[in-house]
Amino acid sequence: xxxxxxxxxxxxxxxxxxxxxxxxxxxxxxxxxxxxxxxxxxxxxxxxxxxxxxxxxxxxxxxxxxxxxxxxxxxxxxxxxxxxxxxxxxxxxxxxxxxxxxxxxxxxxxxxxxxxxxxxxxxxxxxxxxxxxxxxxxxxxxxxxxxxxxxxxxxxxxxxxxxxxxxxxxxxxxxxxxxxxxxxxxxxxxxxxxxxxxxxxxxxxxxxxxxxxxxxxxxxxxxxxxxxxxxxxxxxxxxxxxxxxxxxxxxxxxxxxxxxxxxxxxxxxxxxxxxxxxxxxxxxxxxxxxxxxxxxxxxxxxxxxxxxxxxxxxxxxxxxxxxxxxxxxxxxxxxxxxxxxxxxxxxxxxxxxxxxxxxxxxxxxxxxxxxxxxxxxxxxxxxxxxx
Amino acid sequence: xxxxxxxxxxxxxxxxxxxxxxxxxxxxxxxxxxxxxxxxxxxxxxxxxxxxxxxxxxxxxxxxxxxxxxxxxxxxxxxxxxxxxx
Ligand SMILES: Cc1cc2nc3c(=O)[nH]c(=O)nc-3n(C[C@H](O)[C@H](O)[C@H](O)COP(=O)(O)OP(=O)(O)OC[C@H]3O[C@@H](n4cnc5c(N)ncnc54)[C@H](O)[C@@H]3O)c2cc1C
Numbered sequence: 001x002x003x004x005x006x007x008x009x010x011x012x013x014x015x016x017x018x019x020x021x022x023x024x025x026x027x028x029x030x031x032x033x034x035x036x037x038x039x040x041x042x043x044x045x046x047x048x049x050x051x052x053x054x055x056x057x058x059x060x061x062x063x064x065x066x067x068x069x070x071x072x073x074x075x076x077x078x079x080x081x082x083x084x085x086x087x088x089x090x091x092x093x094x095x096x097x098x099x100x101x102x103x104x105x106x107x108x109x110x111x112x113x114x115x116x117x118x119x120x121x122x123x124x125x126x127x128x129x130x131x132x133x134x135x136x137x138x139x140x141x142x143x144x145x146x147x148x149x150x151x152x153x154x155x156x157x158x159x160x161x162x163x164x165x166x167x168x169x170x171x172x173x174x175x176x177x178x179x180x181x182x183x184x185x186x187x188x189x190x191x192x193x194x195x196x197x198x199x200x201x202x203x204x205x206x207x208x209x210x211x212x213x214x215x216x217x218x219x220x221x222x223x224x225x226x227x228x229x230x231x232x233x234x235x236x237x238x239x240x241x242x243x244x245x246x247x248x249x250x251x252x253x254x255x256x257x258x259x260x261x262x263x264x265x266x267x268x269x270x271x272x273x274x275x276x277x278x279x280x281x282x283x284x285x286x287x288x289x290x291x292x293x294x295x296x297x298x299x300x301x302x303x304x305x306x307x308x309x310x311x312x313x314x315x316x317x318x319x320x321x322x323x324x325x326x327x328x329x330x331x332x333x334x335x336x337x338x339x340x341x342x343x344x345x346x347x348x349x350x351x352x353x354x355x356x357x358x359x360x361x362x363x364x365x366x367x368x369x370x371x372x373x374x375x376x377x378x379x380x381x382x383x384x385x386x387x
Numbered sequence: 388x389x390x391x392x393x394x395x396x397x398x399x400x401x402x403x404x405x406x407x408x409x410x411x412x413x414x415x416x417x418x419x420x421x422x423x424x425x426x427x428x429x430x431x432x433x434x435x436x437x438x439x440x441x442x443x444x445x446x447x448x449x450x451x452x453x454x455x456x457x458x459x460x461x462x463x464x465x466x467x468x469x470x471x472x473x
Contacts, residue, residue, distance in 0.1 A: 119439065131389060182423075227446070227465025228443070228446040228447070230428075232423075232425075232426055232446045232447065232448060232451070234422070234426065235426045235427040235430060235446070237423065238423050238424045238426070238427040243428075246433075282423055310435070311434060311435040312431070312435060313427075313428040313429075313432045313435070315431075315432040316424065316427070316428055316431075365392050382402075382403065382404075382405055385405035385406055386402060386405045
C-alpha cells in the first residue's frame with residue numbers, strides 16, 4: 001500500500017487568477033499575511049513574484065497567443081484592486097510591469113512582441129517605467145534624458161529617479177528626448193552603461209524596490225524604439241500613463257476596501273469603557289463614509305474600464321476622474337483608519353499604518369492630484385462651452 | 388462616405404476644442420494647442436468610429452493634420468481591409 005500523502009508537506013497548487021474572486025483568494029493566501037513584513041524588509045520576495053507568475057497575474061490582458069489570457073480591462077481593474085487591497089508595493093510593481101507590457105502590445109512591432117511578450121506574461125522578465133528625473137516629474141516635456149540615433153540604433157544618456165521596481169526589473173521602458181519629441185525605448189537592465197542605485201528611504205510603498213537608474217552612453221538596437229518617432233511619439237507616453245493611472249486608481253480602491261475591512265474588524269472587537277467601538281456614532285459615521293466612497297470609486301473605475309474595452313477615447317478623462325476620486329478618498333480614509341485604531345493604528349500589528357503611508361503615494365504618482373484637477377477642470381470648461 | 392468621415396472627425400475635434408472654429412482643410416496641429424494627449428484621443432476615436440487599426444508608419448503627423456487627411460486614411464483602410472493592423 002502506498003504511503004499516505006502528507007498534505008501539509010505539499011505545496012498548494014496555484015490557481016490561475018481569472019476574475020475578482022480568484023484574485024481575492026490569491027491575495028488573501030499569498031499577500032495579505034506578509035505585507036507588513038515586506039514593508040519592514042523593503043522588498044517583495046522573489047518567491048512571491050514567482051507565485052504571481054504561476055497565477056498568471058503579470059500581464060493577463062495580453063492575447064492568448066502571446067502568453068496572456070486576453071483579460072478585459074474591467075476585470076483587470078478588479079484584479080489590480082484586489083492586489084492593492086493586499087499590498088500597495090506589490091500593486092505598484094504590477095502597475096509598472098503592466099504599463100510596459102501594455103505599451104508593447106499597443107505599439108510594438110510583431111518582432112518586438114515576439115521577443116518580449118511571452119516573458120512579460122509569465123513574469124520571467126519584469127518591467128519598469130522610467131519617466132521621472134531629478135529635474136522633471138509633472139512636467140514630462142522637461143525631461144533631459146536623450147536618445148540619439150546612430151548608424152546602429154540609439155544611444156541613451158540621462159538619469160531617471162523614483163523608478164518603482166527599478167532595483168529588480170529586467171527591462172526598462174525609458175522615455176527620452178528625440179529631437180523635439182519624446183520617444184519610448186525598451187532597454188534591458190543588463191545593457192552596459194545602465195547603473196542602478198536603490199532608493200531606500202521612502203515614506204510609502206516601501207517594498208516596491210525603488211531605484212535611481214542612470215543611462216550612461218547606453219547602446220540600444222534599432223528595435224529599441226517602441227511606437228512611432230516624430231510628433232506622434234508623444235501618444236505612446238499618454239497611453240502608457242493612462243494605463244498606469246487606471247491601475248493606481250484600482251489600487252486606491254483596494255486601499256479604501258482594506259481600510260474598511262480593518263476598521264470593521266477592529267471596531268467590532270475593541271471595547272471602550274464597556275462599549276463596543278463600533279457602537280459609537282462618530283466611529284460608525286467614519287465607516288459609513290468608507291462604504292460609500294469605496295462603492296463610488298469602484299464604479300468610476302469600472303466605467304473607465306468599460307470605456308477602455310470599448311476603445312472609446314472618453315476613457316482617458318474617465319480614468320483621470322476615477323484616479324483623482326479614488327486616491328483622495330484613499331488618503332482620507334487611511335487617515336481615519338489610523339484614527340479609529342488609536343495607538344494600535346501606529347504600530348505594526350495592524351495594516352492601517354502601512355495603508356496610511358501607502359495612500360499618500362497615490363496622490364502623487366501617475367499624475368499628481370494637482371495635475372488631475374487641472375485636467376479635469378479643462379473638461380469642465382469644455383462641457384460648458386459645448387452647451 | 389469620406390464626406391461623412393470628415394464631418395464625424397470635425398465633430399470630434401470641435402467637441403474637444405469648442406472655443407475654436409475648424410474646417411476640413413485646416414491644419415489642426417498648427418493651431419498650437421493640440422498636445423499628445425489629444426493626438427491619442429484622436430487616434431482612438433478614428434479606430435473605434437471607423438473600426439480600423441492604425442499602426443506603425445501610418446502614425447505620421449501628415450495623416451492627422453486635417454479632417455481631409457484623416458478621411459483619406461480611413462478610406463485607404465476601408466478599401467484595403469487586409470492592410471489594417473499593418
Ligand atoms: C513612491 C513613488 C513611486 C514612483 N514611481 C515612479 C516610476 O515607477 N516611474 C516614474 O517615472 N516615476 C515614478 N515616480 C515619480 C512620480 O511620477 C512623480 O513624483 C510625479 O510625477 C510628480 O513629479 P515630481 O515628484 O517631480 O513633482 P513636481 O512635478 O516637482 O511637483 C511638485 C508639486 O507641485 C505640484 N504641481 C506641479 N505642477 C503644477 C501645476 N501646474 N499647478 C499646481 N501644482 C503643480 C505637484 O502636484 C506636486 O504637488 C514615483 C514617485 C513616488 C513617490
